[in-house]
Amino acid sequence: KNEVEQSPQNLTAQEGEFITINCSYSVGISALHWLQQHPGGGIVSLFMLSSGKKKHGRLIATINIQEKHSSLHITASHPRDSAVYICAVKRVGTASKLTFGTGTRLQVTL
């Protein structure tokens, strides 16, 4: 079993829909990242959080440390949001290296 699991693996939504991507992890962590990867492109960090909730524009990330779960929400989705969204954690005791989920491929259609 992977230490970081994401669901769903693939997601198709229509423009304007509210989207939720989930991440569950099985290890103690010091921080969790949500990352965005466009086809053929590099990885962009969206959020780094260790507790509570963060918001940036139409994106919201939440984390529940007790339940070892995080969610990424996209409000009023747009085709330009189409990308792979990756959850990654910094495990306690492993300094800085990240352990990644396999990603959620999101396609937003008109």
Place this chain on the structure above:
Amino acid sequence: GAGVSQTPSNKVTEKGKYVELRCDPISGHTALYWYRQSLGQGPEFLIYFQGTGAADDSGLPNDRFFAVRPEGSVSTLKIQRTERGDSAVYLCASSFQAGGLYEQFFGPGTRLTVL
């Protein structure tokens, strides 16, 4: 300021050849990380540097892989006797310092194809 840059963006090589992949971190970032992403998978950790020294190389798959960062800035990932299974996107990231509260910034990656 400039972000993390990686060169080359694409590298095609033949099985058995030697390759070098370069990473230029954000200026002033002391921590540098190498990850590998195979098709359809999330990235996997290879090695990270704090300054000039490799602080954790536990992700290097075997002794054909080696990385250096001689002056604490640019890093080179070296792969000897390449195999087809080494084909992947190699990602570099840097952060101001190592540690849980410092965000990592990623480069665009080098796509390595071993024929």
